[in-house]
Amino acid sequence: xxxxxxxxxxxxxxxxxxxxxxxxxxxxxxxxxxxxxxxxxxxxxxxxxxxxxxxxxxxxxxxxxxxxxxxxxxxxxxxxxxxxxxxxxxxxxxxxxxxxxxxxxxxxxxxxxxxxxxxxxxxxxxxxxxxxxxxxxxxxxxxxxxxxxxxxxxxxxxxxxxxxxxxxxxxxxxxxxxxxxxxxxxxxxxxxxxxxxxxxxxxxxxxxxxxxxxxxxxxxxxxxxxxx
Numbered sequence: 001x002x003x004x005x006x007x008x009x010x011x012x013x014x015x016x017x018x019x020x021x022x023x024x025x026x027x028x029x030x031x032x033x034x035x036x037x038x039x040x041x042x043x044x045x046x047x048x049x050x051x052x053x054x055x056x057x058x059x060x061x062x063x064x065x066x067x068x069x070x071x072x073x074x075x076x077x078x079x080x081x082x083x084x085x086x087x088x089x090x091x092x093x094x095x096x097x098x099x100x101x102x103x104x105x106x107x108x109x110x111x112x113x114x115x116x117x118x119x120x121x122x123x124x125x126x127x128x129x130x131x132x133x134x135x136x137x138x139x140x141x142x143x144x145x146x147x148x149x150x151x152x153x154x155x156x157x158x159x160x161x162x163x164x165x166x167x168x169x170x171x172x173x174x175x176x177x178x179x180x181x182x183x184x185x186x187x188x189x190x191x192x193x194x195x196x197x198x199x200x201x202x203x204x205x206x207x208x209x210x211x212x213x214x215x216x217x218x219x220x221x222x223x224x225x226x227x228x
Contacts, residue, residue, distance in 0.1 A: 001106075002096045011092075013127065013135070020044070020130050024122035025094070027109065029101030041122035048125030053080050055140040059148050075151060079144055082117045088143050089116035094123065159218035166222075167197060175202065175221075177214050193217045 004021045008014070015021055028040045053076065060067075060075045067075070078084070089095075095110045098119060109115050128136035167175050181192035191213040192206045203224060205216025 001099060004097045007092065007094070007097050011139070013131065013139075015130055017130050020126040021123070022099070024048075024126040025097045025119060026099045027101065027104070027115065027119075029103045030099055031101070041119060044122035044125035044129070045118045046125070047128060048121035048123065049080075051124055051128050051136060052085070052121060052140055055137055056080055056144055056148070059141060059145055063145070063148050075148065078151075079147065082113055084147075085117045085120050086113045089120040092120070094119050159215050159222060163195065163202075163218040163221055171197070173197070175218075177217065179210065179213075180204070181206075195221055 004025050005015075005018065008018075008021060023039065024041050024044045026040045028042060031040055056079045057072070057076050060072050060079075064072070064075070094116060095106070098106075098109050098115075100106060100109060124136060124140060127139055163175060167173065175195050175197045177193050177195050179191060180194050182189065184190045188208075190206060190208060191210050192204065193210065193213040193216075194204050195202050195214070195217040203217045203219070203221030205213050205218070205220055207213035207216050
């Protein structure tokens with residue numbers, strides 16, 4: 001385990017209360033003996049979770065004034081989910097700084113998305129409580145602002161699910177996807193898929209992966225208003 005001060009130095013954060021950060025990196029297994037109830041990251045995780053959600057909501061609102069309330073909500077939900085937070089936690093290598101009890105092994109921390117998410121949220125909670133709103137906002141914003149600036153509705157919309165739901169609601173049958181073309185070298189592939197229903201082609205789409213090509217085909221089907 002590495003001392004949390006190393007992470008703070010790396011991030012150029014100057015703590016007023018180092019104990020808050022040590023608490024943020026203390027796993028609940030440390031309390032297994034019953035001698036230190038409450039001396040772990042759970043309360044700070046609660047604070048950090050709420051703060052991250054607020055910052056992401058503010059960034060989405062400010063950076064995408066053209067979006068509706070539903071689009072804003074969808075974007076916020078995408079970026080405060082476990083996967084997004086775990087990517088950041090792994091980037092910071094937070095598992096290296098976690099204090100654990102004898103009941104778990106460090107590999108479990110490194111491999112657990114839930115633990116990594118909780119620790120990152122607790123870390124943010126500690127920054128907010130120790131250094132204040134502006135420092136904590138700047139810290140969270142540094143990770144999320146570039147992602148939110150680059151996101152589009154196509155990244156957030158599951159056209160395949162929408163098409164499937166609309167078709168099944170009307171016909172109670174599923175659509176099918178078929179690859180009709182694949183080209184390019186291994187490092188720069190391009191795929192083309194068609195989506196069909198009862199032998200009728202509803203849409204065609206091309207993308208750098210099979211999944212994105214299928215999404216593009218479903219989007220075209222919806223845009224053509226084949227499904228009423």
